[in-house]
Structure formats: C-alpha cells, structure tokens
Amino acid sequence: MNIHIIGGGNLGTAISVGLAQYTTGNTITVTRRNVALIGHLSQYGIRTSASNIEGITGADMIILAIKPWQAEAVLQEILPHISGKIIASAASGVTLDQLHGIVADSNTVVRIMPNIAAQYGASATCISALAQDIAKVQPVVDLFDKVGTALIIDEKLMDAATVLGACGTAFALRYIRASMQAGIEIGFDAKTALAISAQTALGATEMLLKESAHPEQLIDKVTTPQGCTIAGLNEMEHEGFSSSLIKGIKTSLKQIKG
Numbered sequence: 001m002n003i004h005i006i007g008g009g010n011l012g013t014a015i016s017v018g019l020a021q022y023t024t025g026n027t028i029t030v031t032r033r034n035v036a037l038i039g040h041l042s043q044y045g046i047r048t049s050a051s052n053i054e055g056i057t058g059a060d061m062i063i064l065a066i067k068p069w070q071a072e073a074v075l076q077e078i079l080p081h082i083s084g085k086i087i088a089s090a091a092s093g094v095t096l097d098q099l100h101g102i103v104a105d106s107n108t109v110v111r112i113m114p115n116i117a118a119q120y121g122a123s124a125t126c127i128s129a130l131a132q133d134i135a136k137v138q139p140v141v142d143l144f145d146k147v148g149t150a151l152i153i154d155e156k157l158m159d160a161a162t163v164l165g166a167c168g169t170a171f172a173l174r175y176i177r178a179s180m181q182a183g184i185e186i187g188f189d190a191k192t193a194l195a196i197s198a199q200t201a202l203g204a205t206e207m208l209l210k211e212s213a214h215p216e217q218l219i220d221k222v223t224t225p226q227g228c229t230i231a232g233l234n235e236m237e238h239e240g241f242s243s244s245l246i247k248g249i250k251t252s253l254k255q256i257k258g
C-alpha cells in the first residue's frame with residue numbers, strides 16, 4: 001500500500017517507523033510543516049514532505065496524526081485529492097460523524113487509537129468505523145496488526161481506548177519508574193534497577209499474552225504462603241495500588257470527556 005501520514009510528530013513518526021520496520025512492500029510518506037525535523041526518517045526508507053498534497057493522489061490510505069483542532073483544516077486542504085481513499089484518523093475526540101461531515105461519500109473513514117509503541121511493533125490499536133464502513137476497514141486492521149495488536153471497538157469506547165491504550169503507555173512507564181526507584185533503595189545502581197524492572201514487566205506481559213491467562217493465575221504461581229511476594233503485594237494493596245490506578249484511569253477519562 002501507499003500510505004500517507006499527515007503529522008510527523010510523536011505518533012506519526014512512531015507509526016511510520018513501525019510500518020517501515022514491520023511491513024514490506026509499502027510506500028510511506030510523512031508530512032509536517034517543519035519537515036527538517038523528520039529528515040532522519042529517510043534512514044528507514046520513509047519519504048518526508050512539507051506538503052500534505054504532494055503525492056497524495058497515489059495514496060491508498062491517509063493517516064491523520066495531527067492534533068484534533070487541526071483535523072478540519074487539514075481535511076479541507078486535502079479534500080480535492082482524496083476521492084475513494086481510506087482516511088484513518090488518530091485525532092483524539094474527532095468523531096466519525098464529524099469526519100464524515102467533511103469528507104466525500106466515496107471515502108472510507110476510520111478512527112484509530114494506536115500508541116507510540118507502534119514504532120517497536122507493540123502498539124495496542126483500537127479501531128472504529130460506522131456500520132456502513134465496517135466491511136471496508138480490514139486493510140487498516142491488517143496494517144495495525146503488523147505493528148502490534150489491532151482491535152475493532154464501538155466508537156462510544158474510543159475515549160476509553162485513548163485512556164487505556166494511549167495514556168496507558170505513561171501509566172505503565174510510571175510503574176516501571178517506581179519499581180526502579182525501589183530497586184535503587186534496596187541496593188541496585190540505577191541502570192541495573194531499570195534493566196531488571198523493565199525486563200520483569202516485559203516478562204510478565206509476555207506470559208500473560210502467550211498463556212492467555214488472567215493476571216491473578218500467574219500471580220498465584222509466584223506467591224508462596226507466608227512468603228515475601230504476597231507480603232509485598234498485600235502491603236501495596238493496603239496503600240491503594242490497584243485503587244489508585246483505577247482512580248487515575250477514571251480521572252483521565254473524565255478529563256477527556258470534559
């Protein structure tokens with residue numbers, strides 16, 4: 001496919017590098033006004049441009065990785081050149097109805113909520129489309145499956161997907177940071193503490209996904225009666241570990257909904 005990514009910021013560049021690394025046979029172009037800042041993408045065979053329109057007529061899919069308030073102006077700018085193309089918008093909060101209100105009937109419009117781990121083939125990407133378009137979204141699902149896991153969800157859960165899948169990257173990193181800080185306090189230098197904390201989180205995730213298990217089933221395998229793991233876990237819960245995460249996720253959702 002010929003993929004045209006508009007908005008070469010954090011997300012747009014992560015998706016482009018992920019697609020360049022984990023797919024073959026695709027042509028990828030990334031645009032942003034300050035194009036000098038994405039010159040490094042050429043090392044992955046990615047084209048860059050300051051023009052949103054240059055080459056867009058040859059594109060099969062257009063990915064919008066711009067801020068929500070930039071979406072309408074950018075769509076109006078490219079509108080004369082995108083007849084019949086798939087538009088996949090990552091602009092948070094811009095609804096399918098709003099997008100359909102701008103583009104032509106011939107366009108397939110999809111909302112996507114990836115995260116920046118797409119760069120390493122590890123994004124959790126939620127995808128939604130109107131019922132009339134759902135049969136046409138497979139190319140988007142197939143593409144984002146290559147840079148992680150792609151799931152079709154109801155649009156009404158898109159804000160929740162933003163919190164769990166995109167903000168969730170920061171939440172997971174904060175867990176690793178806290179573990180690292182504790183590691184330093186119990187004797188490791190920072191580098192070693194980070195290596196152990198990050199790899200342990202990765203290992204736990206790998207087990208969970210490979211075994212399709214519930215987290216508590218795997219926790220049972222590492223907790224010995226009267227042992228140190230269950231003592232530490234229960235102390236964390238007394239201090240509000242799960243509760244603070246749940247409250248934080250609900251607060252993020254409230255913030256998105258305004």
Ligand SMILES: NC(=O)c1ccc[n+]([C@@H]2O[C@H](COP(=O)([O-])OP(=O)(O)OC[C@H]3O[C@@H](n4cnc5c(N)ncnc54)[C@H](OP(=O)(O)O)[C@@H]3O)[C@@H](O)[C@H]2O)c1
Binds near residue numbers: 007012
């Ligand atoms: N970051 C994440 O983890 C994440 C995850 C999921 C969804 N999202 C959503 O994805 C969107 C982008 O987020 P981001 O974090 O990547 O933002 P960002 O880093 O600010 O990137 C936005 C990019 O758009 C470019 N841009 C602005 N106006 C443009 C125009 N008219 N034509 C072409 N490019 C233009 C900007 O570069 P110039 O100023 O040089 O043009 C900038 O690099 C947002 O809607 C966000 O909510 C982000």
